[in-house]
Amino acid sequence: MAQPIISFNNVSKRYPGGREALSNINFTVEAGEFVLLTGHSGAGKSTLLKLIPAIERASSGTILVNGQSISTLSGRGIPYLRRNLGLVFQDQKLLFDRSVFDNVILPMLVTGQSHAESTRRVRAALDKVGLLDRERANPVALSGGEQQRLCIARAIVNRPTILIADEPTASLDDEYADAIMEMFRSFNQVGVTVLIATHDRDLIAHSSPRVVHLQRGRVLDKATA
Amino acid sequence: MAQPIISFNNVSKRYPGGREALSNINFTVEAGEFVLLTGHSGAGKSTLLKLIPAIERASSGTILVNGQSISTLSGRGIPYLRRNLGLVFQDQKLLFDRSVFDNVILPMLVTGQSHAESTRRVRAALDKVGLLDRERANPVALSGGEQQRLCIARAIVNRPTILIADEPTASLDDEYADAIMEMFRSFNQVGVTVLIATHDRDLIAHSSPRVVHLQRGRVLDKATA
Amino acid sequence: MNALIRHHLHSLRQSGVRFASAPFAALANMVVIGVVLALPLGMYLLVSNVQSLASSIPTEPQISVFLTPGAAKTDVAALENRLRAVEHVRSVRFVSREAALASLKRSPGMADVISTLRENPLPDAYVVTLGEGSAAAAERLESELKGVPGIAHVQVDSAWVRRIDALLSLGRSAVILLSALLSLALVAVTFNTIRLQILTQREEIEVSKLIGATDAYVRRPFFYWGGLLGASGGLCALLLVFLAQVLLNRNLSEFGNLYGVELRLQFLPVADAALFLAFAALLGWVGTYLSVSRHLSKIQPR
């Protein structure tokens, strides 16, 4: 558990518009770590998280994920990188033209798992987030909090080695938020590396693990672990 | 300021799936009031708010908005009802195929305002939420918090008499959340009735106005004002 | 009212923007609709041309009565009187064997052959024209005349006319059938195009409705788009058919010269062309209407 699974080296990100969202970021995450990424609105949390699955590409610097350099990764390699990651997005990106079940099975279809195996794993994931009884429903019929949990189910169904979540508790009240964080912690206990962006102060106060603080695109690393 | 502008009489809402999201709701909002709607995830906050612009229709009971009965409103009347309301949605509903400016001008186009007047008002609204310098940008280029403020600009551009917001501070940290609430309060001071759903405890603790608490689809009204 | 005009203008401008944003796709759509419409239009043009050509051919049945060579003058005179007395007969015309040969000589390619003949092989004849639609009477007259002395042979020329008429009415029904079928196809294309257009703009529609847009406001741009699509497709069809006609006329006139006939296809009168365009726009409108009725109401904000 002391091997860096994610490492940023002098990473900067300047958006085409001219904003430098991240400036000279340096930080590493060890395999099996649980890291909270905090910072004000616009600090660059989402930008940092998007660099890991190569949704955004760094302007300079190198990023290593699982020992592989993202910066030099070709378009063909990106899908295979993403298959090892579980992603929960700030804007949930659910598909409202299909059922809860069909939303969660998507990652299984993409990697071409067998039907039986897929079904089994989708049910397991939905059970984990407490939505198994709504698998036939349309995501429209879910409340904001339920949709949030659906996103988590989709992110974990493929048993990723790294779980990345952007504000997963934003539309949840404190009790639900604690439950969700407990869930992430349980994934972490079975060896999944977890990286979560949040601005929830309570969450930060309660959490024992490491907190990385972003401020105007710079890291203020204070290892609490 | 003692005239009911919104009133719910024995309103229930059962979704087709069979869930009763709201049971026998009774409550009124006076013109010029500032009301916070709270409750756990799934309590029915969004459902209640959606009944006012007739996005969802009540299963039983009557709702009056501006003295008009929503329950008996025909499809033709709905657009005119909505034009008096400023709506901020939990899932922001921004259009990513056009600029920030074009997102905000939409309500002006719908009501057929002149171009000069529209432009003036859009700029004023963007200025109010601090996004005037980004009017040419695409909403994709905004951080979560900036998108939230964009939604508020769109909701106020048409000078609504009632402002309804579903979790407008969900993706904001406390400082920004306070700023946004301050903004709502300033609208309220010029006579706009404001109704906000939130589960943010700090917000509720800090706020002096009336709080309506929902629990499993029932109102626990405790007028703090 | 001012707002309404403003929105109509806005919708029109939107159509322009949409065209500019995908000109290739829009042009492709136009060409396809053009081709589909050109088919029945071209056929209609052909049929109506053949019809006007055929109408220059007498539609009244004619009977050629060939006389036995050297028949007695009195027999011939009696025969003429008899023919004139028959019911339905319009006119009786005597064609002498000399006149027949002369007319035959004028046919291209025949002059040389005829000049090799030692003597005129053709008999004298009467050409009897009956009233319109009296084909049955013509056949009765034929059988009546067959035994009469002085008559070598009787030939009814109505069969041809009837055949051309039959062909024309077949052509007309084919045009109607084809028009109906392809109008349907055109409606279907617009239906589908607008359907996909609506699905593409689902979010915009949803947000507009939330903001207080009336159904009419949401629908209007689609109607403009559908109508313009139909009309521009119709224009494309007119162009295609016009081109085909010009090309065909070049060949036809050469071909016609061989027979000494003036063969030229006439284009649609301007009024008809305008009507056709309006019809194409209407079809586009109908497709849009069906599509909008079916798909737009499904998009409800949630």
Added chain:
Amino acid sequence: MNALIRHHLHSLRQSGVRFASAPFAALANMVVIGVVLALPLGMYLLVSNVQSLASSIPTEPQISVFLTPGAAKTDVAALENRLRAVEHVRSVRFVSREAALASLKRSPGMADVISTLRENPLPDAYVVTLGEGSAAAAERLESELKGVPGIAHVQVDSAWVRRIDALLSLGRSAVILLSALLSLALVAVTFNTIRLQILTQREEIEVSKLIGATDAYVRRPFFYWGGLLGASGGLCALLLVFLAQVLLNRNLSEFGNLYGVELRLQFLPVADAALFLAFAALLGWVGTYLSVSRHLSKIQPR
């Protein structure tokens, strides 16, 4: 590998689902493509039929040499020898005036007229057939023979053949031009349909890419859809043309009887029909390819 097969099946099933979800729209698309493809296909069929009909007409120029009535036997014999000696001449056939009349009598409608003739008006004749492509030689021979005693008239029959050939080659180039144009139109239709399909499924594509779908995975269902669209449109075109052919044959055979000829359009051989289908599918595929290359890469997750 197993996963790949599974995904191909999944893509095919998706096409089925998509069809079922909007059968009317899909059928409309098919019919339109069918109509567009039926145009050049039908024309091709027509041209190739006329061609095979024309090939049963001798393409070697023929010269009919009509003799003066009552020409001396020795003159005639000398003439025959002279004709046989001419360069390019393939065969020389004597047609007696009796044989000519008998053959004329066999033409429908002529028997009656001929029976009214007092005597045979036709002259004896030689039919000279020259080798293929020697139209110039035929014309030279014509002018040579014109003054020869015992010859009343010389007629070269090659003009017609040349005219038909010219018409055929015009038809062939029209088919090629039309095919090219409408193939382009078809590619454009598929391009547009797939473009709107992609836009409609923008979110699904975006999410799929985020989840680790390869470009091939995202593209595959569109290729299936485009190919199937093209092929089913092609099938529709074959059906339309077949129907038109059956209808036309019914009228043609009646018409042909009048001339004592067997007029029947032949349908495409099965192999050609299969090739046509494959071509239609290919066109659909190409349209999809262009559309996918252009539009899919624009959809990137953010």
